[in-house]
Amino acid sequence: MSDWIHISLGGPMQKISVDGKIHEFEMHPYCGPNVLSKKTGEPLSKQPARFLYAASLWAQQGQHVDEETGLCIWHHPPQDILQHLGGRHYKVIGETEPRRGE
Numbered sequence: 001m002s003d004w005i006h007i008s009l010g011g012p013m014q015k016i017s018v019d020g021k022i023h024e025f026e027m028h029p030y031c032g033p034n035v036l037s038k039k040t041g042e043p044l045s046k047q048p049a050r051f052l053y054a055a056s057l058w059a060q061q062g063q064h065v066d067e068e069t070g071l072c073i074w075h076h077p078p079q080d081i082l083q084h085l086g087g088r089h090y091k092v093i094g095e096t097e098p099r100r101g102e
Contacts, residue, residue: 014065016072017102018054025055033059054101074101 014033016023025035026043033055034043058064058074066073078095085091 014072015070016051016054016058016074018048018050020102022071023048023051025051027055027059027063057101075099076101 013024013026013036016025023035024038025033027033033047033052035047035051036042037044054074055072057077058072061074064073065071075098078098080092081094081096082090083093
């Protein structure tokens, strides 16, 4: 018996821009996103953390793709705007606008 498992359902190929770098990946229906090697086309053994963060947000936000560029559209979540009250105490006074991920 072999200890290897072969999953043949790769999922659709996508492109996402993270910090100015474009990652090509497959969105596997069971395993989730996997960045692919540009040389071999196989999934990388170590997935970049910033990519996983962006791909996770993209999936949660409806998996929209720009028709012109073919890139995934994702947005950073809004950040709290804090007012320092003294010591370790802060008060939330608003939120920033969500900004588009690039």
